[in-house]
Amino acid sequence: MILRSAAALLLLALGCTHRAAAPGPTVQAEGDSGGAREPQRYISARAYHHYLDSLLAKNADDLVTAAEELREALLYDPESAYLHAVLADVLIKQSRIADADAELASALSLDPRHGPAHLLSGRIAVSRNQPMQARDHFQAAIEAQPDDPDAYRELVRLLLSTGDVAAAQAVAERLGERVQPAQGAAEDDGDALVAADRLREQAAAVFVEMGRWWAQHGDERAAERAFAQARSASPADPEALIAEATFLEARRKYADARERYLRLLAQRPESPEVIAALARVALAEGDVEAVTAHARKLLALAANLEPSDGASGDREDERRDVSVALLRVAVPLLGAHRSADAQLALEGALRLYPDHPELSFYRALALVQRGRPHEGALAFEAVERSLRARGEDPPSPAFLGIEPDALLLDAQVQSALARGRAGEAPESTRRLRALFAEHPAEEGVALALLEAFDRAGKASEAEQVLAASVRAHPDAGALLYPLGSAQDRAGMRQKALSTMRKVLAVQPQHAGALNYIGYTLTEQGKLADLREAEDLLARAVELRPDDGAIADSYGFCLLKLGRASEALAELRRADRLTPRDPVILSHLGDALLAAGKKEEALSAFRRALALLLPGSKRRPLAAEAQAMIDPPDRADRDGPRVRAEIEKKLKALAP
Template identity: 30%
Template sequence: MAGAMRVADEAAASTRGGPECARSRRTLRTSPRPPATERRPTTIWLVPPIFMVAYGKRPSLDEGAGGCSFVIIRVVAAIAAAVVLGTGGTASAAGDQLEAASPFGAYLAAQHAAKSGDYSTASAYFRALIGSDQKAAVIADAIKAFVASGEVATAEKLSRELDQSGTRPWGLAIFLRFAGDVLRNDMASAEALLDPMATVGGLDGYLVPVLRAWISGSRGPPSAAFEQIDRIAERGVLISFFNYHAARILDHWGQREAAGQRYRAAIQEAAIPDRMALAALAHFSATGQTDDAIRARTSLAGRRPASGTVLALQEGAELRSLGGPVNLAVPPAAGVDRSDGDQGQAKGLDQRDVAVGVAETFFDGARMLFSQQFYRGALAYVQIALYLEPDFLAARLLVAQVQEQLGANDSALASYRRVPSDAPESWDAGLALAGLLGRLSRVEEARSELQLLGERFPGRVGALSALGQLMATEKRYDQAIAAYSEALDRLDWLEPHHWPLLYGRGAAFERSGLWERAEEDLQRALELSPDQPFILNYLAYSWIEQGRRLEEAKAMAALAARLRPDNGFIIDSLGWAHYRLGDYELAVETLERAMAAQPGDPVITSHYGDALWRTGRKLEARMQWRNALRADPDPELAAEIEWKLEHGFDELPPVVEEHEI
């Protein structure tokens, strides 16, 4: 029926995210991804003071002559920028137009480019403006554009010229000066810069105490800074963040017992980054704390089993984490301190240690902003992190992710490609690169990237799984089946987290008309993950459409609906089961819930009309069928609805008994 065809088509179309955001009742997604905003016991809305102050009062373009104010400029920027940039500016176009543009036009073009996420073009215009007599007027906006484009050294140099331009330094400018002082090993100047920020709120209020701890930690274990951190942590927020950084500083000073206590507290939270778990694992392994090391290993491998870091460790690679070397293949020996000679002694923090710790702090701030969708703020923080530590690959990945969210796709692609191919993070970067290419409809490029990634890592299945998703999305089901089959052939045994491979192949079989093979794969997937709502729903809806095993299918759809109570497609499957079993009143009630959860879907609307007709509400049924026609159904469903509008379907009896086909 058209409903079954629609389900699988939507399944393929929805595979580029993860089960959490699946749109169809059957989805071919094979690897869940975390939602953009992770759930926390306490939500903190961290609007950074940087971006509150940064967009405050600005001087005029020509203060001496009382020229046009920046308030007016901002009002007309959206209109006038089009005159300079046309329908879409690029960095090369900016270069061609710089000489011809007036300062006013160049500024408008720069602002337009920045708001569009094209920071390289914005930087090109601002570079010309700061070389002109308009420097004082544009310096603050230029700093922001340079930071966003990754030209942090230029932004840091400009931040030291703010005073003479008449612009009061704000949060971003202060952090730039701070980072520059750290790189120059001027810790006293860096610490002094934090004094005016001691009472700031928002995210900076959480970052500044940790930044101060790293700076003062260069002189010895910063007990006073730790006391301030602990007072903030007593609020019950960001506990892993505070304890992780304290543990790292204590580790540097050889205070292993105190560091271990901090690491234990840090890894209690589930949603910690890989690097935090790695550092804890390195500490516990080096000090022979077997039970803690096992817990850290379990936490690391269990949270993101398909990440490049975890897969590299499981394959026997030794990684150099920020806390020391880590190798999952070598279990820690109880009570044996395997650390290097001066480890465990008070060696302290040198300039490099402080720079890395400060980079991590800004990176964590960027992660927090990214999780709450403050993408421009996240980009500023993570670019500062990379300025301090250019080899910080997790930060490079985050830059690419932020650029994606801002629509700067070319920049994001370039950032993913900058991750070295011999780094564990290259696996994550390769998958993300292919995913972005697929979303940009550059399918053959995405396919090529995934094939190369699969060849580089012959023991892994993630690239082949993603290739299967991509081919299914393109309705190239034979190639999808081939990719999933190759992935399954690489596995010696199946574990619960492998269910998406069978699920994806089963859906591709179903769409290819090979139902018996599809059913076998779907049932095997369900054995691996009995409570996976998308498997339950796909298999249940298939049986319902075929008129088979209706009571069992209804129970499966009901379980799926309990697991995903807000998914309109799953609720529709349950309503359709009630309908096929002849319980029309309950079908109407259930399908109304599906309509509310997923308004405008033609299949759900058509189903709802069918149930209304069976309860005698024929005028309402016809209205819903017309609504379904207006919702752009596929041709088969459209023909079915048109037939029902003309004839009704009293002559089409419901299926109330199960039969085999």
């Protein structure tokens, strides 16, 4: 657009050099200074030469030359409000705000209704925390140029920042009302069509901002309405689609979110970000097979890329985006105990970034989960050596944003846990004691120490160690959850419940504590307890939608509340997320029975019982937890009590 306008103006300037200056054509503002057509003004041919040179310099990021050329242009046309505004825009980009102010004052003295000058003056007022002045300037810009969307968007942002959401909504709707008339008036006029398309896109962007504001402030209906308005303004706008999809996903409206992501995928069929988002939604729905399919698509994209050479060379952005997406798919696959698929995804990313510490760390987790703890321990120790060799130089590129020191500590903890799983219990405990002494306030280290003690049958000793640490570090709220877990494993249920409530007092969004309290209250079964449990568990599901244990707790609570249909859907999801779990299968059987599906219920109970009989190949829950540093959010119920309960249910259903 800039080059086309510049070429047209250059031809005009050359054509005018042989005759007297005449009124110039319409001049369109460039860059951020405006977007609508200005009234015709007298601008001399010599001024145009300097103006065009300024545009070329500005496009080349040579702001000093651009400013000099504009000052030369103003020598010939000192009364051009437009040139003063364009110069002000360049000066703002140079952070010369006082000089820009002077140019804008000149522009507005020459033309009090000059829209671009009001727009820039409003932005300066915002930067100076002068909201009333900014508001007046933005409103004046809108009145001067009602089809220029920039002033609308700036005014909406300003009004939202000051809390005047009703006024912001009114401005957004006023912009939305300009879209259809502008589209209709454009017809076959190319420039008008471009302007109308820009108006439509910016209207969608303004409604997206409104939707995000409403969502952040808890008004779901208003947010839905704003996102619908964005869709109406520009149905295929990618930013509007992704914003609405993210909103719907956060509200657990997975089918609607998936539909938006699929529309986005139709526009960007090889977008790693969109494929990863679809995988995330599929996992939240419990459709692990779909997650695996999305991972395969990402692997195919990765296969078409060459490994990184350590520099930001050809297709580096593509390599990074695909690797991030593979990692974001692999991590929840690990949580869903699909470690073989997770390992494939991670190895695809590692082909692009060999020996990358973050990728290597999660691959080591996959090895441990797959029952290869010794190999996993060696892999964790290789990550530790790699990080130490780097010193203060962080891994590049950064994928999940993990600090190098935190990743180093995680590798040490996981290595120790893997050693314990490989049968080296004394070495595992020794390492974890040393790490806990060095990091007494780290929740992950404390949980790992608990796992080591619990594996050795010393949960009571772990409770004493952690209780002493809490007394020694009373401000370390991160120790409360490990202490509550230790109390639970040591059979101190009431103490554990009390401690978990303390966790929520300092960390209201702690999913583990929410789940523990919610499940405990559900087991107690009183109506008041169940109502509290439902609220707690709904929050836990929102925080960790891909956690099968939490989905099980929530489904079990819904079942106890008599909502069998909702419970059945949630428990089916839990079973898909965490297959082969006897407790989940037992609850699923109860829900199937409540829904009148006796034969399916019998099948679920029999599957659960088969997993509990001697000789079952199922891995213990504690071992699964220690492989992920994600200890159970409730007591280990996989034992004689669960088996007895299931046998009793089967006997009652026997013909």
